[in-house]
Amino acid sequence: MKKNSNKAMAGKLINLRFVVWQFVRIMVQLENSSRARGQKNASTLYSYWRPAWQEIDNRLTETGKSDANAFSDLMMEQEVVLDCRNKTDLNELFRTLENVINQLKAEIKAASGNARVITDLKFERTELETLLRRLRKIGKSENKNTKKI
Template identity: 45%
Template sequence: MADVTLDVWQFVRLMVGMEETLSSHGGGRGSALKTLYDKWEDVWVDLDAKLVDLGKSDMDAFANLMMEQEVVLEDVSAGERALMVQELEKVLRQIKARLAKTDDPGDVEDLSFERDELTLVIRSLSKQKG
């Protein structure tokens, strides 16, 4: 087992992706993905609430939290990392699909950044031992 550190925006993408997968599978009760989601749900709920509040009141603080802060996930097993990779690969496919459909320079820049950074995270998670 090893700790995994993600930027807040990466953790947000992961958890939203997990929610979408679980929702499309009837909640995923009893699945390994549901167990993993439950493990991080408290952190996610608190962080999401903070982001919602900041999004309404302080966009600079919101941007700082999303882009400059990190979430440390403790004692992540190899199997859990494999699930993270699986979910992040789905997110990556969604980003690539959106990139293929947009001509907006701002969207291209933002989505390209996310694509590149998530690719690095997936590689790192795939290489970790323990």
């Protein structure tokens, strides 16, 4: 069955659009899980998106050293557009977002008493939950035209 769901998307890429901070959260999670699995079993989605990740990470690092306003703009206002090749990649993205959301929930509990941190973490959690719902809708309608989020 897995093979059939990938065939349904064969030759058809799904265009995904993320705010940079969302992409950072996703890639850090994918990077951590790839390291834990080892190079041989590294995530295929991580490998596929790694060049874009390295470019964004380098830009963030350089911008963060010299211009806090530009760094903030890059993180919160700019977008990354990436392709998703198949249902397997989409499912890996779903699981990754679920893991990040669960980590944020745990961080919120651990941050009791620090209102600013809790507010920031809740913002991220809510935005990633919304992103996950939108991605799942795209996953269900992937047999139609290419979708953008």
